[in-house]
Amino acid sequence: MPEPEVLHADGRSVELPGPPVHPLRRTIRYWLARALATLVIRSLLRVSVEGRGSLPDGPCLYCFSHQSWVDPFILMASLPMRPRLYFFGPKEEDMSKGGRNRLMSWVGNAVPYKPGKNDLLGATRRVKQVFDAGGSLAIAAEGRIHFGEGELLPLNEGAAFFAMRAGLPVVPVAINGTSWLGFGRRVRVRIGRPIQPVGRPTRETVTDLTATIWRDLQEQVGGFPDQPPPGRFWRWLTEIFNEWPEGRRPGRPASEGDRRHERPVSD
Numbered sequence: 001m002p003e004p005e006v007l008h009a010d011g012r013s014v015e016l017p018g019p020p021v022h023p024l025r026r027t028i029r030y031w032l033a034r035a036l037a038t039l040v041i042r043s044l045l046r047v048s049v050e051g052r053g054s055l056p057d058g059p060c061l062y063c064f065s066h067q068s069w070v071d072p073f074i075l076m077a078s079l080p081m082r083p084r085l086y087f088f089g090p091k092e093e094d095m096s097k098g099g100r101n102r103l104m105s106w107v108g109n110a111v112p113y114k115p116g117k118n119d120l121l122g123a124t125r126r127v128k129q130v131f132d133a134g135g136s137l138a139i140a141a142e143g144r145i146h147f148g149e150g151e152l153l154p155l156n157e158g159a160a161f162f163a164m165r166a167g168l169p170v171v172p173v174a175i176n177g178t179s180w181l182g183f184g185r186r187v188r189v190r191i192g193r194p195i196q197p198v199g200r201p202t203r204e205t206v207t208d209l210t211a212t213i214w215r216d217l218q219e220q221v222g223g224f225p226d227q228p229p230p231g232r233f234w235r236w237l238t239e240i241f242n243e244w245p246e247g248r249r250p251g252r253p254a255s256e257g258d259r260r261h262e263r264p265v266s267d
Helices: 021-042 073-080 100-105 120-132 158-166 204-222 233-239 255-261
Strands: 048-051 061-063 085-091 112-113 134-137 170-176 186-191
Touching: 048 073, 061 073, 061 158, 073 085, 073 170, 073 186, 073 255, 085 120, 112 120, 120 134, 134 158, 158 204, 170 204, 204 255, 233 255
Parallel strands: 048 186, 061 134, 061 170, 085 112, 085 134
Antiparallel strands: 170 186
16 A cells, blocks of 8 residues: 555645655655756746746646647746646556656656546546645646747636636746747746636636636737747757647648658547
């Protein structure tokens, strides 16, 4: 029987998502990952953070805009170390497959959910475990990456539902500058004011809260210019882990390498 992952404030044991790991080992892995992410990101990019003073003191749900695979690392380098930060995703059947998934599983801050299946109850239970343990959860509510610094896709309703169910504030976080990575390029993290959910998570209240989050996040992403493509190495680094539903970055002609490695997109 694995040892309890953490102790809740009322003394109850809480088993966090991911493989069973001793609490001390999980903490060491988390702090090591945060420190390494901060060192690497701050060494390669010029990250500015706006609005940290508006963050709530306790756990919350971060709803962030999403343009690149590097966005979670930007947040790890920008947000407070406490409460402990978890990420909703990725959409994976098996976290033991693939280097990225194994790394996220090792760090222990991923809340995976199964695509193509009715995993709502399981995902809700895993999110509750994070909040019960006093952690904060970050969700890319657009559900996919996109390009265009001022663009914001419609939001999925999961962020609003989880926040209302837990009674925790939603904090919109706009990340700009990651559509194309480049050494020394500016990345802006703009933190909005917390939105406190009101009422029970009915279809109407969740829809209304989702619309409010979208409006606030759309306001936060404004005022940042689109970035020109960098050199070959940084273009490769930008796209290496990006998962475009279209198979490649929309609007970019397919190179010979793209056509050779492109996977068909299912309907």
